[in-house]
Structures are given as C-alpha cells and as structure tokens.
Amino acid sequence: MSAIVLLVTVPLLAALASVVWPRRAPDLVAGAVALGLGAALWLAQAVWRGGVQLVAPGGWGAPLGIELAADGLALAFVLLGAGVMAGVVLSARVEMAPARAGPRAGFGFWPLAMLLWAALNVAVMSRDLFNLYVAIELLTLAAVGLVALGAKPATLVAAMRYMLFALAGSLLYLLGVVLVYAAHGTLDIALLGARVAAPTDALALALMTAGLLAKTALFPFHVWLPPAHAGAPAPASALLSGLVPKASFAMLLRLWFEAMPDRATPGALLLLGGLGAAAVLWGGLRALGQPRLKLIVAYSTVAQLGYMFIVFPLSAQVDAWTGAVFQALSHGLAKAAMFLCAGVFILSAGGDRMADLRGLARALPMTGFAFALAAVTLTGLPPSGGFTAKYLMMTAAFGAGQWPWALVLAGGGLMAAAYLYRPVTALFAGERAAPARAVPRVVQLVPLVLALAAIALGILSAAPFEALQIGRPEGAP
Amino acid sequence: MSALLPVAVLLSSAIPAVATFFLAQDSHGLRNALTLGGAVVKVALIVAMLLAVAGGAAHEARLPLAPGLYILLRIDAIALLFLSLSAVLWLLTTLYAIAYLGGKPQLSRFFGFFSLCVAATTGLAMSGSLISFFIFFELLTLSTWPLVAHKQDAPSLRAARSYLAYALPGSAALLWAIVWLESLTGPVVFTDPPALDALDPASLRAIFALFIVGLGAKAALVPLHGWLPVAMAAPAPVSALLHAVAVVKAGAFGVVRVVYDVFGPDSVAALGVGTVLAAAASVTILWGSLRALRQTEIKKRLAFSTVSQVSYIILGAALASPAALIGGLAHLVHQGLMKITLFFCAGIYDERAGVKTIAGLDGLGWRMPWTSVCFSVGAMGMIGLPPLAGFVSKLYLGLGALEAGAPWVLAVLAGSTLLNAAYFLPLLFRLWFGTPAEGASGDEAAPLLVAPAVLTALASLGAGALAATAVSPLGWAELIVTGGYAR
Numbered sequence: 001m002s003a004i005v006l007l008v009t010v011p012l013l014a015a016l017a018s019v020v021w022p023r024r025a026p027d028l029v030a031g032a033v034a035l036g037l038g039a040a041l042w043l044a045q046a047v048w049r050g051g052v053q054l055v056a057p058g059g060w061g062a063p064l065g066i067e068l069a070a071d072g073l074a075l076a077f078v079l080l081g082a083g084v085m086a087g088v089v090l091s092a093r094v095e096m097a098p099a100r101a102g103p104r105a106g107f108g109f110w111p112l113a114m115l116l117w118a119a120l121n122v123a124v125m126s127r128d129l130f131n132l133y134v135a136i137e138l139l140t141l142a143a144v145g146l147v148a149l150g151a152k153p154a155t156l157v158a159a160m161r162y163m164l165f166a167l168a169g170s171l172l173y174l175l176g177v178v179l180v181y182a183a184h185g186t187l188d189i190a191l192l193g194a195r196v197a198a199p200t201d202a203l204a205l206a207l208m209t210a211g212l213l214a215k216t217a218l219f220p221f222h223v224w225l226p227p228a229h230a231g232a233p234a235p236a237s238a239l240l241s242g243l244v245p246k247a248s249f250a251m252l253l254r255l256w257f258e259a260m261p262d263r264a265t266p267g268a269l270l271l272l273g274g275l276g277a278a279a280v281l282w283g284g285l286r287a288l289g290q291p292r293l294k295l296i297v298a299y300s301t302v303a304q305l306g307y308m309f310i311v312f313p314l315s316a317q318v319d320a321w322t323g324a325v326f327q328a329l330s331h332g333l334a335k336a337a338m339f340l341c342a343g344v345f346i347l348s349a350g351g352d353r354m355a356d357l358r359g360l361a362r363a364l365p366m367t368g369f370a371f372a373l374a375a376v377t378l379t380g381l382p383p384s385g386g387f388t389a390k391y392l393m394m395t396a397a398f399g400a401g402q403w404p405w406a407l408v409l410a411g412g413g414l415m416a417a418a419y420l421y422r423p424v425t426a427l428f429a430g431e432r433a434a435p436a437r438a439v440p441r442v443v444q445l446v447p448l449v450l451a452l453a454a455i456a457l458g459i460l461s462a463a464p465f466e467a468l469q470i471g472r473p474e475g476a477p
Numbered sequence: 478m479s480a481l482l483p484v485a486v487l488l489s490s491a492i493p494a495v496a497t498f499f500l501a502q503d504s505h506g507l508r509n510a511l512t513l514g515g516a517v518v519k520v521a522l523i524v525a526m527l528l529a530v531a532g533g534a535a536h537e538a539r540l541p542l543a544p545g546l547y548i549l550l551r552i553d554a555i556a557l558l559f560l561s562l563s564a565v566l567w568l569l570t571t572l573y574a575i576a577y578l579g580g581k582p583q584l585s586r587f588f589g590f591f592s593l594c595v596a597a598t599t600g601l602a603m604s605g606s607l608i609s610f611f612i613f614f615e616l617l618t619l620s621t622w623p624l625v626a627h628k629q630d631a632p633s634l635r636a637a638r639s640y641l642a643y644a645l646p647g648s649a650a651l652l653w654a655i656v657w658l659e660s661l662t663g664p665v666v667f668t669d670p671p672a673l674d675a676l677d678p679a680s681l682r683a684i685f686a687l688f689i690v691g692l693g694a695k696a697a698l699v700p701l702h703g704w705l706p707v708a709m710a711a712p713a714p715v716s717a718l719l720h721a722v723a724v725v726k727a728g729a730f731g732v733v734r735v736v737y738d739v740f741g742p743d744s745v746a747a748l749g750v751g752t753v754l755a756a757a758a759s760v761t762i763l764w765g766s767l768r769a770l771r772q773t774e775i776k777k778r779l780a781f782s783t784v785s786q787v788s789y790i791i792l793g794a795a796l797a798s799p800a801a802l803i804g805g806l807a808h809l810v811h812q813g814l815m816k817i818t819l820f821f822c823a824g825i826y827d828e829r830a831g832v833k834t835i836a837g838l839d840g841l842g843w844r845m846p847w848t849s850v851c852f853s854v855g856a857m858g859m860i861g862l863p864p865l866a867g868f869v870s871k872l873y874l875g876l877g878a879l880e881a882g883a884p885w886v887l888a889v890l891a892g893s894t895l896l897n898a899a900y901f902l903p904l905l906f907r908l909w910f911g912t913p914a915e916g917a918s919g920d921e922a923a924p925l926l927v928a929p930a931v932l933t934a935l936a937s938l939g940a941g942a943l944a945a946t947a948v949s950p951l952g953w954a955e956l957i958v959t960g961g962y963a964r
Contacts, residue, residue, distance in 0.1 A: 322543075365586075376619060381648070382612040388543060391608075394652070398660030406656060410649040417645050425638065430629045458542075465543040 003043040004055045004068050007078060007121045010036050015114035025110035026093050032114065033082070033089045040082035044467075047075045052471040067188075068125040071471025073325060076464065077124040077250055080329050083453065084242045084336045085117050091340050091446040092235035095347065105149040105233060112149075116142035116239060123247040129177045129187035129208075129259075132251055133170070140166040140215060143244045146236040147228045155231030162224045165214050169221075173211030179204035192259040205263050208255060209272075215248040218309060219279035222302045226286075229298040234343025237294065241301045242336030246328050249308055256312065257321070257473040269312045276309025277408040284415030293345065293352035293423050297338050300378060300419065303412060304331045307393070310405050314396045322468050323392030326461070330385025330454045334377040337450035341371040344443055345427075348436045357423060359432030364439065368427045370448035375420040377454040380413040385457030388465075480538040482526065483550035483603050486560070489519040490567075490599055494592035500585045509575055512588050516568040519599070523561050530557050531947075531956060537605065548612060549666065551605030554957045555806070558950070559602035559730050562810050563722045565936075566817055567595050569929040570722075573821055574714035576925035577828060587627055591718075593620040598723050601730070607655050607665040607739065610731065614651065614695070617727055618644045621719065625711045632710040643694045643704040651691025658684050658739070667738035678748055681740075685750045688735045689757070696728025696791060697784045699761040706772075706780040713824025716776060720783045721817035726809060729790040733805065742797035752883075754795035759889040761788035766896035773834055775823045778900060779816070782859060785893065786812045793874055796886065801877020803954045807940075808870035810950035811858070814937040815866060818855035821930035822848050828926065830919025835904060839911030845921045849908050851934035856901040858937050861894050866941040869951055 014032030018025035046053050053070045070078065092113075098106035119139035126132050144166065148159040181187055183198035217225040229237050256264055283303030290296045304327070311324035342352055344367045349356040361368025377386040390409050397405040457464065493515035500508050526536070535553040542548065552560065574591065578584060597620050600613035618641070626637035655665075661680070662671035673681060694701045705725070709716055719725065736745050736754075745751040765785030772778040789812070793805015825848045826832040830841060842849035858865035871890055878886035921927050944951040 379645075381619060382615045387612075387615075388546070391546065391652075391656070392543070394656040395660065398656055403657070406653065410653055414645055414649055417641065421638065421641065425626075425634055428623075428626060428629060429634060430631075461543045461546070462541045 003039040003046065004053060004070055004125060005057065006039040007036060007043065007125075008068070008118055010039065011114045011118035011121070015111040015118065018110040018114065022107045022110075023098055025107070026089075026097055029089055029110045029114060030093070033086050036117070037082045037086050040078050043070055044075055044079060047072070047470055048467060066131055067127055068122070069127055069471075070125055072468040073250060073253065073472070074124045075470075076325055076329055076468060077246055078121055080246065080332045081117060081120045081124075081243055084238065084332060084450070085113070087336060087340065087446045087450045088235045088238050089113070091343070091443045094440055094443055095233065095343060096235055101233075104151060108145060108149050109233070109236065112142045112145045113236075113239060116146070116244070120243055120247050124250045127189045127254075129180060129189065129192075133174060133177055136173070136212075136215065136248060136251065137170055139244060139247055140170070143240055146240060147232045149233055149236055150231045152231060154227065158224065158227035158231050162228045165221065165224045169211040169214030171211070172207045172214070176204040176206075176208030176211065179207070189254055189259045193261070197262060201260060201263050205255065205260050206268075209252065212248045212252050212255075213275075216245045216252070216305060217302065218275050218305060219282055219302065220275070222279060222283070222305075225302055226295060226298040229301060229339075230292065230294040234294075234339050234346060237298075237342070238336040238339035241298065241339055242332040245301070245305055246332055249305070249328060253311075253321075253324075254473075257315065261473070264312075264315065266313075269315060273310050273313035273405065276306040276312075277405070279303060279306025279309070280408055280412040281415070284412060284419060287419035288415070290419075291353055293342050293354075293357060294339070296419055296423060297335070297342060300338075300416065301331075301335060303416065304335070304378060307331075307389070307409065307412060310393060310397075310408065313402060314393070314400050314405060317396035317399050319392040319399070320396035321472065322465060323389045323396060325468055326385055326392060326457070326464070327389035329464070330377050330389055330457050333450050333454035333457065334374040334386065337370055337374040337447040337454065338378075340447040340450065341367050341374070344439050344447065347443070348439050349434070350437075354422060354426045357426040358429050359427075360436060361427040362432060363436035364444055366444045366448050367439075370451040371427060372424055373451035373455055374447070375416075375424055377451070377458075378420065379416045380409070383458045384455045385461070386454070388458045388461045479536050482522065482536040483538040483552050484540075486519060486522050486552070486603065487550065487596060487600055489515045489522065490592050490595040494589055494596055497585055497589040497592060502582070502585055505579075505584070508585060508588055512571050512575075512592055513568070515592060516564070516571050516595070519564045519595075520568055523557065523564050526552065526557065527561075530554055531953075533960065546608060547606075548600075548609045549605035550600070550603040550609070551668070552603055553668075554953070554960055555733075556603050558806060558810065558953055558957060559726070560599060562726075562813050563595065563598045563602060566722045566813055566933070567718075569932055570714055570718055570817070572925055573717070573824070573929040574712075576923060577714055577824060578712065583627070586623065590620050590623045591714075594624065594718065594723055596620075598727065601727050605667050607659065607667075610734065611648075611651060611655055614727060614731065615648055617723060618648060621715075621724055624715045624718075625708050627712055627715065628710070630710075636704075636707045636710040639704045639707045643701060647691045647694025647701070649691075650687045650694075654684050654687035654691060657687070665739055667734060670738055670741050673740065673744050681744070682748055682750055685735070685740060685745075685748065688739075689732065689754060692728045692731040692735065693757075694728070696725050696732060696787055697761075698728075698757060698788060698791065699764045699784070702761070702765070702784045705784055706777050709774075709776040709780050713820060713827065716780075717817050717820035717824070720780070720820055721813040725783060725787045726813065729787050729809065732791045733794045733802075736794045736797065737802070745795075745797055751795050751797050755792055755883065755886065758788040758792040758795055759886065761785065762792065762889055762893045763896070766893055766900065769900045770896065773836070775826065775833060775835055775838070775904070776820075778835065778904075779819050779823060782897070782900065783816060785897075786816065786859065789870060789874060792886065792889075793877065796874075796877050796881040796883060798877045798881035799958050800873050800880050803951065803958050804870050804873025804875075804877055806954035806957060807873065807944075807951040810954075811866035811870050811937065811940055814933050814940060815855045815858040818851050818930055818933040818937060819859070821926075821933065822852035822855065825921060825923075825926050825930065826919075829921055829923060832919070835907065837914070838904060838907040840907075840913030841911075841919065842908035844913070844919055847927050847931060848921050851927075851930040852908065853905050854934040854938060856905055858941065860897040860901055864941045864944075866937045866944075866950075869941050869944045873951070
C-alpha cells in the first residue's frame with residue numbers, strides 16, 4: 001500500500017530538503033503537505049473499502065521485518081495529523097518565514113514540523129513495540145525542539161523540563177520493552193495479544209504505561225506541559241497540543257486493548273481513569289486562574305487529555321473506546337484551531353493577556369468566531385465532535401453502572417465553559433482601545449476551517465464512527 | 478408521510494442563517510430578503526401541511542449521527558402547534574427587527590444568529606426523540622447567547638453571562654437525565670414512550686427532577702429564573718423572541734414532552750412527582766407576579782410577568798388531566814401572542830418616545846394610540862379578561878384542576894389573576910388617564926414597527942373570541958388531546 005509509504009517518506013524527505021534549502025522551506029513543506037494530505041485521503045478510501053491496509057517495507061513481514069498497518073484507529077490519527085499539519089503550515093507561512101522569524105525559529109520550525117509528522121504517522125501505524133519506541137522518541141525530540149524555538153529563557157527552561165520528563169518516560173518504556181522481549185521473544189503487538197502470559201508482563205506493562213503517561217502529560221505528569229505549550233510559537237503549540245499527546249495515547253490504547261488486555265486488572269484500570277478524572281478537574285481549575293490566553297488553552301489541554309483516560313475503567317463498553325478516540329480527534333482539531341487563533345491575536349494585538357484581547361473580534365471576526373466554535377467543541381456542546389465523544393462516554397459510563405465517570409464528564413464540560421468564557425467575552429467585549437494590526441486573511445481563515453471541522457465531526461459522525469470500527473480490537477479487558 | 482417536509486422546514490431558516498453570516502454590513506436588501514424569504518417559505522410550508530396534519534398525518538425524517546444516535550424530526554399535531562407559533566411570530570419579529578435595528582452596527586451577525594435561533598426552535602418543535610430535543614435545545618442556547626450580548630456593552634455582557642450561568646448547568650442536568658434514563662430503557666422516542674413499571678422508583682424520581690431542573694432553567698421556573706429579568710438588556714426584538722417563542726417556551730414545551738411523552742401521565746402520578754411539579758409551577762406563578770409588582774421599568778415588569786405566565790403551561794402539564802393539558806397547550810400560543818405584543822409595544826415606547834420606566838407612560842396613550850391600544854389588549858389578555866385569550870387558558874386550567882382533583886389550583890389562579898390586574902392596570906391607567914410630563918415627545922410614525930404589534934394584538938383577540946372554533950389555538954390543542962395525545 002504505497003499511500004502508507006508516502007505518509008512516512010514524504011515528511012522525512014521534506015525535513016531533509018528544508019534543511020538543505022532553508023529559504024525555500026515554506027514552499028517545500030507546503031508541497032509535501034499537499035502530497036501527504038492526498039496520500040492520507042487515498043489511504044482513507046482504501047481502508048473504507050478494503051479494511052485494514054498492511055505494508056511490509058523490504059518484503060519482510062512481522063515478526064522479522066517492519067510492518068506498518070492502517071486500521072480505523074491509525075487512519076483517524078493519520079487524517080487528523082494531515083489536516084492539522086496542513087492548517088498549521090498554511091498559517092505559519094507568514095509568522096515562521098525564515099525572513100521574518102529569524103534564523104532560529106524560521107529555519108528550525110519547518111524541518112522539525114516535518115519530522116514530527118513522520119514520527120506521528122509511524123507511531124500510529126506501527127505494530128512493533130520497538131519501532132514504536134523509535135517513533136515516539138523522534139516525536140518527542142521534534143516536539144522539544146519546537147518548544148525551544150520560543151527563545152525566551154523561561155521557554156528554554158520549559159523545554160528542558162519537557163526533555164527530562166520525556167527522557168525519563170522513554171527510559172521506563174524501553175525497560176518495559178526489554179522485559180517483554182526477554183519473556184516472549186517478540187515485540188509484535190498482534191503476536192503478543194496471543195502470547196502465553198508471563199510473570200513479568202504486569203511489570204512490563206506498568207513500566208511502558210508510566211513512560212507513555214509522562215509523554216502524554218496525564219496528571220500528575222502534566223507539570224511540563226503548560227509552560228512548554230504556552231511558551232512555544234503559536235503554530236508550534238498547535239502541533240504540540242493538537243497532535244503530540246495523541247500519539248502516545250494511541251500507543252496506550254494498543255498496549256492495553258491489543259497487546260495485553262489480559263493484564264488489565266480492575267485496580268489498574270481504575271487508577272488510569274482516576275488520574276484522568278483528576279486531570280479534568282485540576283486542569284480545569286488551573287485554567288480558570290490563568291492571566292494569559294495561551295496558558296488557559298494549555299491548561300485546557302491537561303483537562304481535555306484527562307477525558308480520554310476515562311476509557312480505561314469503561315473498557316468493557318464498545319462506546320467508550322469510540323468515544324475516547326472521538327475526543328482525541330475533536331480535541332486535536334479544536335485545540336489546534338485555538339492555538340492558531342491565539343497566534344493571530346498575538347500578531348494583531350501584540351500580547352495575549354485578557355486586556356490585549358478586548359474587542360479584538362471586531363477587527364478579526366473570522367478568528368473570533370473560530371475561537372468561539374472551538375470553545376463549543378471543548379465544552380462538549382452539540383452539535384460538535386466533543387459532544388459526540390462525551391455522549392458516547394456518558395452512555396458507556398451508565399451502561400457499565402459506573403455513573404461517577406459521567407459526573408466527571410459533565411463537570412469537566414461546565415469547567416471548560418467557565419474558563420473559556422473569559423477569553424470569549426473579552427474578544428467580543430465592546431470597543432477596542434488600541435488599534436489592531438492587520439493579519440493576512442488566510443491566517444485568519446485557517447483556524448475557522450479547523451474549528452468548523454471539529455463541529456462537522458459531530459454533525460457527520462456516522463461515517464467516522466463506522467470507520468473507527470475497522471480493525472477495532474476485540475480484546476477489551 | 479414525507480421525509481422531505483421536516484428537512485425543508487428546518488432548512489428554510491438554516492440556509493438563510495448560514496448565508497447571512499457572509500453578507501457585508503451594508504447589503505441590507507439581500508439580508509432582509511434572505512431572512513424574510515426564509516420566514517415566508519416556512520409559514521407557507523406550515524400552512525400547506527395544516528389540513529393533512531389535522532387529519533392525523535405525520536411527516537418523519539431521520540438524520541443519522543452515529544449508531545443509536547440520530548436526529549428524528551417528526552411533524553405531528555403537537556409539533557405543529559409550536560412550529561406554527563414560532564413560524565408566524567418569527568415572521569412578524571423579523572419585520573419588527575428590521576425596522577427597529579435599521580442602520581445599527583453588526584446587522585449581519587445579528588440576523589445570522591437570529592435565523593439560527595429560529596432553526597433551533599423549529600428543530601426543537603419537530604424533535605421526535607429525547608436526544609434530538611437535547612441537540613436543538615443546546616443549539617438554541619448557543620444561538621441566543623450572541624443575541625443577548627449583541628449590544629456588547631457592560632449590561633448586555635452581564636446578561637449574557639448570567640444566561641449561560643443558568644443555561645449550561647441546566648443543560649448538564651438535562652443530558653445527565655437523558656443518558657441515565659436511556660441507559661435504563663434504550664433510546665426514547667416520543668411516539669413510543671418507554672415502559673417504566675419495572676424500574677426503581679427512586680431513580681425515576683431523581684431522573685424526573687434532573688429533567689425539570691434542566692428544562693426549568695430555560696422555562697424560568699423559580700428559583701431558576703434569575704437570568705430572565707437580567708436578559709432585558711438585549712435589544713427589544715430579542716426580548717420579544719426570548720419571552721414569547723424561543724427560550725422560555727422551549728423549556729415549557731420540554732416539560733410537556735417529558736410529562737406526556739417520556740414518563741407518561743400515569744407514571745408521573747404514580748411516582749407522585751406531578752403534584753410536586755404543580756406546586757413548583759404554582760409558586761413560580763405567584764412569586765413572579767409578586768416580583769413584577771415591585772418593578773419600575775416596563776421591560777422588567779414584563780419579564781417577571783413572563784416568569785409567572787410560562788408556568789401556566791407547566792401547571793397544565795403537571796396536573797395531567799385532559800382539560801388542564803388543553804389549557805396549557807393553548808396558553809403556549811396565547812402567552813406567546815400576548816407577550817410578544819407587549820414587548821413590541823415596550824420597544825416602540827423606548828425607541829419612539831424614549832420611555833423605559835412605568836412613570837414615563839403618563840398620558841402616552843393619546844399621543845401613540847395604535848401602540849397603546851395594542852399594549853392594552855395584551856395587558857388585559859394577560860389579566861384574563863373575557864373574551865381575550867388569557868381568559869380561555871385560565872378557564873381550561875381551572876376546569877382541568879377540578880378534573881384532576883386539585884381544587885387548590887383555583888386559588889392559585891384567582892390569586893394570580895388579582896396580581897396580574899394589580900401590576901398591569903396601573904400601566905393602563907397611566908397610559909390613558911395620566912397627565913403627560915412637560916416637554917414629553919414621541920410619535921409612532923414608523924409603520925413597520927407598529928404593524929407587527931397590531932397584528933399580534935388582533936391575533937390574541939381572535940384566539941380568545943374564536944376559541945370555540947377549530948381554527949383557534951384552543952381548537953388545535955383540543956385536537957391534539959382528543960387525537961390520542963394524552964394516552
């Protein structure tokens with residue numbers, strides 16, 4: 001399946017090319033994204049018609065060679081990645097152009113974004129624990145690099161802290177992988193699903209999970225996320241918040257639902273769900289008190305990632321799994337839109353404190369509207385992808401007889417409304433004191449398209465729902 | 478049976494809504510043509526359906542969202558009651574809004590959300606299942622928020638915040654109730670209410686309470702009414718719409734749906750929640766009226782009057798007797814006609830004479846006769862003078878209370894009527910018998926503003942005077958109830 005190969009090679013070549021010809025990087029990357037978007041759509045129709053698509057580069061299948069496979073879950077994240085990447089690359093053409101952003105950010109952004117994209121695609125399509133390790137490592141390094149583009153000292157400290165958390169996470173994950181290999185002699189997820197259980201499995205799963213939690217920034221491993229995501233340049237933040245945590249979450253889903261569903265004890269599942277609930281509450285509370293828009297949006301990511309982990313205690317319910325993936329997708333779109341909005345506001349008003357935002361929607365109606373639409377999705381109000389996700393997960397919670405999780409979902413929505421209300425009213429409040437600088441129309445339009453896509457995910461949820469069932473793991477714990 | 482009709486009715490306001498957002502501020506002609514065109518098409522569609530639906534026909538459309546999650550649109554007699562109210566009043570409010578807002582800023586945004594709001598209310602009226610109802614209920618919240626905040630000054634933003642502070646927790650309660658109930662019974666479709674006999678009564682009572690909290694936040698059920706008087710900061714056409722058609726009615730209509738199509742009157746009686754709901758409605762009726770007495774601003778007094786009057790509909794549903802339901806459903810329309818007249822007039826007083834307070838009404842009647850006659854008709858209807866529309870509603874509610882074995886409701890109705898008179902008659906007295914203040918000015922040389930008020934005043938006269946005929950709201954409500962609605 002050549003689309004899968006393209007989805008990995010095109011970003012890698014584009015990364016290389018934009019290092020070689022840095023001044024042409026925005027155009028090279030735009031071409032690569034157009035090609036990659038086409039490949040993603042081609043893959044989508046192939047999966048929709050023919051089910052799971054496999055490719056084994058070099059002709060060696062698992063367990064000897066590397067195998068990449070696109071099932072419904074992988075396809076969903078590939079499409080999300082391509083869509084968000086297209087939006088980010090379009091709107092970064094002005095802000096991150098080498099001539100404007102300077103040598104550091106202007107030359108660093110483009111290859112790092114492409115590396116990140118390649119790593120994301122591998123991380124969601126690979127079925128081998130070690131390949132996954134390589135992919136997530138590459139993803140983390142690209143992400144840390146993107147944070148470090150923000151040249152302020154505080155941001156560099158944040159990047160360093162991110163790096164430490166991520167490396168510790170990698171180490172834990174790798175330890176787990178070693179234990180698995182020692183016990184079973186294979187790292188292929190499908191083969192592991194059918195393995196004979198070994199005594200070290202529980203420890204291996206715990207180590208790998210802890211490593212991935214640090215990378216996903218689940219509470220209480222979230223402390224690196226807000227300063228890092230808020231400090232990076234806005235287009236980079238959109239990739240960091242919208243895409244990066246989704247890769248490690250997808251790996252967690254594969255580990256717990258496909259590789260070792262038999263090791264998922266009720267206590268462990270409850271712990272994961274409980275951490276998710278704590279993230280929803282803590283992220284929401286902290287977002288309420290933030291003075292700057294990008295910090296509010298970053299803490300909101302902490303909260304929104306928490307929802308997805310409620311899938312674990314509800315894993316016996318089909319709807320919970322689909323709901324969690326819907327949440328990942330709609331959060332990815334809406335959060336990318338929000339960070340790009342924040343970028344537009346900063347370009348136009350020079351800052352992102354509430355006072356800077358006052359009345360900005362009058363000068364930037366499309367972007368103001370986009371921010372409000374993204375807020376609707378994050379709050380989980382219909383008709384939006386966020387609502388579909390929340391409805392599916394609430395139904396699953398009641399179906400499993402565990403209604404307190406539904407309380408977390410409902411309360412989290414109210415908190416999201418509360419912390420997003422401040423920026424929304426500031427944007428739409430009365431007259432603006434200082435004049436707003438003009439921002440190119442394309443840059444204003446991109447977040448609106450992403451926010452509308454998050455809404456469309458709710459209105460047209462039948463097809464994505466069905467696509468997600470392709471190759472969905474049977475082995476729910 | 479046609480699946481196209483409900484979709485067409487929905488699109489008649491959804492398409493203008495989306496298109497209007499893309500129009501420039503100064504393309505007045507195109508914007509007005511879109512908004513009015515959609516409203517006229519909708520009324521035409523409804524008129525075309527009336528006879529067939531009266532004969533028992535129903536139109537149904539299903540729009541799938543996800544397995545087990547679909548929007549069910551169904552036009553039957555009860556849907557058409559709310560649908561025709563909203564369609565007709567919207568057409569008139571659009572005319573009024575075009576005249577009222579002419580030349581003010583941000584008109585494309587206003588009319589875009591205005592049409593979106595109609596689309597939501599239309600969808601709400603046609604919703605055939607609980608989850609469809611919830612989706613449109615929330616769409617309504619979202620599309621009315623920008624309308625309330627439209628002026629973007631401090632009071633408007635405060636009003637908008639207060640609105641969401643009630644509406645969003647309300648919607649969380651409603652979603653909670655829906656998902657909880659559906660986890661016990663499967664998806665609830667209104668034409669096929671679930672069997673509840675085997676379920677735990679304590680859970681059912683809790684679910685019912687959550688439903689009422691969720692819907693009551695919109696219907697301004699005391700103590701969830703705080704946002705409504707504050708929302709008066711919105712432009713007059715928005716107030717007219719909030720109070721007569723859209724938001725509070727959505728809540729009241731939802732209560733009717735929950736009592737009759739989700740729980741069913743028998744379960745409501747067996748669980749003992751009907752009496753509690755009737756008591757809550759009665760408290761709201763009296764409390765709203767008492768608070769209205771103390772207001773000095775016209776719009777504030779009208780707002781508290783709405784708090785009180787909308788609960789007549791809830792009372793009619795809660796009593797769960799056929800006559801009470803007829804009275805409640807008829808009042809859904811009657812209150813809409815009378816209250817929109819009053820708000821149209823209050824807006825005219827403000828816009829043409831600069832009068833916002835009750836004291837400013839002195840002697841205005843003779844200078845603005847058309848407006849003031851309409852205002853008087855609306856106010857007397859609210860008091861319940863025969864043969865006006867309000868009298869008919871109260872008569873049926875009273876009969877229904879006796880039928881349901883709840884004679885204490887008569888005392889509530891009597892008390893409310895006295896209070897209605899106490900807070901409306903002073904206004905009428907000032908209008909017609911007060912001495913105008915020095916240098917007072919004001920005229921009504923704005924036919925497009927006055928005409929909608931005259932039409933709604935005439936309609937509320939007609940609804941009362943012709944109540945015995947089949948074409949009146951009461952006749953239609955009887956058709957709904959005798960047509961097997963209240964099983």
